Amino acid sequence: MKTAILNHLLYTVGKQALGATARDWFLAAAHAVRDRVTERWMPTLDGYYRDDVKRVYYLSMEFLIGRTLVNSLINLDLYDTVRDALQALGQDFEEVAAWEVEAALGNGGLGRLAACLLDSMATTGVAGFGYGIRYDYGMFTQHIEHGWQVESPENWLRYGNPWEFPRPGVIxxxxxxxxxxxxxxSRGHDCTQWVDAEEVMAMAYDIPVPGFGGERVNNLRLWSAKSTREFDLKYFNAGNYIEAVRDKNESETLSKVLYPSDLTVRGKELRFKQEYFFVAASIQDILARFRKSHSNWDRLPDKVAIQLNDTHPALVVAELMRVLVDEHRVPWEQAWTITQGCCAYTNHTLLPEALETWPVELFARVLPRHLEIIYQINHEFLQGVRYRHPGDSELLGRVSMISEGAEKRVRMAHLAVIGSHKVNGVAAIHTGLMKSTIFSDFEHLSPGKIVNRTNGVTPRRWLLAANPRLSALITRHIGAGWITELDQLRRLEPLADDPAFCAEFVEVKRANKRAMAEMMAQRLGIETDPDSLFDVQVKRIHEYKRQLLNLLHVVVRYARIRANPLLESQPRTVIIGGKAAPGYVLAKLIIKLVNDISEVVNNDPLVGRRLRLVFLPNYNVSVAEMVMPAADLSEQISTAGTEASGTGNMKMAMNGALTIGTWDGANVEICEEVGEENMFLFGLTAQEVARYRVDGYDACARVRANKDLAMALDMIASGFFSPDQPDRYRSLIDTLTVGGDHYLLTADFASYMAAQDRVDRAYADAEGWTRKAILNVARMGKFSSDRTVIEYARDIWGVDLGR
Structure with a gap:
């Protein structure tokens, strides 16, 4: 390994050891490890061809794979080898590994789930391939200036990506x-051609994905947009260099940025084109691979499973139909059977505003043939509905792919549901609500089509790599089998009553918290007490995730300390992290409020170290790998019925945090596994929320009836935390009062405060808290993404596991 690293330092990086920087050493080590990955990658792919296995193609706009070096070393059992080799070469492994730039290929839970499933497919033996876009820039890098979120380009490719293989021949x-x-x-057959269209080229970049043990290495293929013309020589010779490369620049914007703002017409069109761009390239690639070994199109569903991760790839349905019918002259009915047999769709949201729709006008202009196909699919589907339910025009309107409002729009979720043989939710409560709310008509029309597949996370990334101290403790007591069979963590249960194990567990948590405290001190200049309760809420900033409810608790806690400085209270460090979409004004205002409250609370001498509030800028996978092991309390407080699943709840519980949460998403199933006595559940149920939506709700009356709530809202609204602009948060407070409080913070406030009081009492009992934390770890076996993949493979994809 030392020789391999030195060779790459010289021949790949072009440096001598004497003048090499830590980044140079990282690049050399990464290429040396990539060589080992590739040695396993090629035989894996050859084996798939040789055995003619059914392949799973996972299409997603996001793949939040995080840093790759440490994860690859663990999966290939090379961690100690590379660490020792670098040490022998005079390099600090931690410093070298820290130079890896995180791949900016996603934003939130959608991308983290996709990354976990890729890891688990390689580990469990599924021939799984990811397809996405190779964004030149991620969503954005988040900076905090004067308390406000400021976005700058996330230029993750500035120094290259040592893990990728450009494929200029795959275009x-x-x-x-x-x-x-x-x-x-000439034979009298009806034919259709799509002509006079503009062309962009999609070029492939491959990233190998090793499974644990290194036996199988699957592939993540990302598409980058390339112009069909580099420049126009006529303009170039005339000296107009900008015009000469205009076509090239416009074409290549398709893969420039993750989620360009859709606040403008141009931004909306770019997002729409992005979705079709990676769908069209992926379908061509999938079919080319199929045609290497097969000529009978009817065999496509036997050899190809296409999973649509949310509605972004829903155009697969129309594109696959177009290619089969127009280019390969497959009869319509046969093509439709093939398409449905290949496609399956994962839904990730119940929020109507988050279910994608696109204007018919945009379709007609950008994808005219696909609009025709969608209208034909819709016509034939509605004919079937009309036959079974004659005279029910309202049902036809509800299930149609076209919404007939002032502006006709294509409902992408309906296209995905109708064009798939299976549709799945990602938590039991989420799937139940899908069946009873947004897709209730489809459940009635096709009983059994909608199924549940609860999300999971990979224990390799989120326990073994992220928390080496706890992983070593677990392995020392129950062996290493848990790494691929997470149910084996159950063997820790008896140890929850073993004083020696509990003492070791407490020391592991304290060491992780000390590391987190040091990071916050270095990066943010905020001193925190590692012995305080680390209360963590890290996720996208959104009204439904209710970071504001968390802040109301902080304000009340702060006010109580100020009112009675001698009051004994459990020291607490509240940590919030996440990005707000650039155009989401209220979410950005919430970030400002976090920082304004933090400025006041953290500098009040009456408070001391009894309360700290910290905002973590630029929350990403690498930050999460520090946060999850350090968390004592996991805040999962979305309005019941709004969070599809969540995976942060799983990661923190797996690392020994207790959950305070609503009856929402996977919280319910975590409760079933770990026991309600080992969590802090509160608030309305999804059914109660639905009743409030129907019957109406007087938020102002709730405020008047609760002194703590009224006080906290008044402190924020009056400018206590924003003396430079006293009315800064008036609009935010209005959403909770005169605005009707759509996400029911005021309804859940009293229950939330009571749950937080239970948290304080529980944490004061150190032995009892430790026991609960250990039981949380021990009972998280269900939430491995390996289990999720095995269920998909068996019940949706129809593939045999290559164990």
Whole structure:
């Protein structure tokens, strides 16, 4: 390994050891490890061809894979080898590994789930391939200036990506615009052609994904947009260099940025084109691979499973139909059977505003042939509904792929549901609500089509790599089998009553908290007490995730200390992290409020170390790998019925945090596993929330009836935390009062405060808290993404596991 690293330092990086920087050593080590990954990667892919296995293609706009070096070393059992080799070369492994730039290929839970499933497919033996976009820039890098979120480009490729393999020979045309012509061929068959369209080329970049043990290495293929023309020589010779490269620049914007703002018409069109771009390239690649070994299209569902991760890849349904019918002359009915047999759709949201729709006008202009196909699919589907439910025009309107409002729009979720053989939710309560709310008509029309597949996370990344101290403790007591069979953590249960194990467990948690405290002191200049309760809420900033409810508790806690400085209270460090979408004004205002409250609380001498509030800037996978092991309390407090699943709740519980949460998402199933006595559940149920939505709700009356709530809202609204601009948060407070409090913070406030009081009492009992934390770890076996993948493979994809 020393020789391999030195060779890459010289021949790949072009440096001598004497003048090499820590980044140079990282690049050399990464390429040396990549060589070992590739040695296993090629035989894996060859084996899939040789055995003619069914392949799973996982299409997602996001893949939050995080840093790759440590994860690859663990999966290939090379961690100690590379660490020792670098040490022998005079390098500090931690410093070298820290130079890896995190891949900016996602934003939130959607991308983290996709990354976990790729890891688990490789580990469990599924021939799984990811497809996405190779964004030049991520969503954005979040900075905090004067308390406000400021966005800057997330240029993760500035120094190259040592893990990727460019594939200039794998390049496909993707078309936009043009027109459709219909004609009859020489045999009298009706034919359709999409002509006069503009072309962009999609070029592949491959990233190998090793499973644990290194036996199998699967592939993540990302598409980058390339212009069909580098520049126009006519303009170039005339000295107009900007115009000469205009086509190239416009074409290549398709893979520039993750989620360009859709606040403008141009931004909306770019998002729409992005979705089709990676769908069209992926379908061409999938079919080319299939055609290497097969000529009978009817066998496609036997050899190909396409999983649509949310509605972003829903255009697969129309694109696969277009290719089969227009380019390969497969009869419509046969093509439809094939398409449904291949496709399955994962839904991630119950919020109507988050279910994608696109204007028919945009479709007609950008993808005219696909609009025709969607209308035909819709017509035939509605004909079937009309036959079974004659005269029910309201049902037809509800299930139609086209919403007939002032502006006709294509409902992408309906396209995905109708075009798939299975549709799944990601937690039991989420799937139940799908069946009873947004997709109730489809559940009635096709009983059994909607199924549940509760999310999971990979224990390799989120326990073994992220928390080496706890992993070593677990392995020392129950062996290493838990790494691939997470149910084996159950063997820790008796140890929850073993004083020696409990003492070791407490020391592991304290060491993780000390590391977190040091990081916050170095990066943010905020001193925190590692012996305080670390209360953590890290996720996208959104009204439904209710960071504001958390802040109301902080304000009340602060006010109580100020009112009675001699009051004994459990020291607490409240940590909040997450990004707000650039155009989401209220979410950005919540970030400002966190920082304003933090400024006051953390500098009040009456408070001392009894309360700290910290905002973690630029929350990402690497930050999460520090936060999860250090958390004592996991805040999962979304309004019941709004969070599809969540995976942060699983990661923190797996690392020994107790959950305070609503009856929402996977919280319910975590409760079933770990026991309600080992959590702090509160608030309305999804059914109660639904009743409030129907019957109406007087938020102002709730405020008047609760002195703590009224006080906290008044302190924020009056400018106590924003003396430079006293009315800064008036609009935010209005959403909770005169605005009707859509996410029911005021309804859940009293219950939340009571739960927080229970948290304080529980944490004061150190032995009791430790026992609960150990039982949380021991009972998290269900929430491995390995289990999730095995269920998908068995019940949706129809593939045999290659164990």
């Amino acid at each position: 496909f045309p993707v078309r936009f615009g043009g027109r459709v012509i219909h004609f009859r061929d």
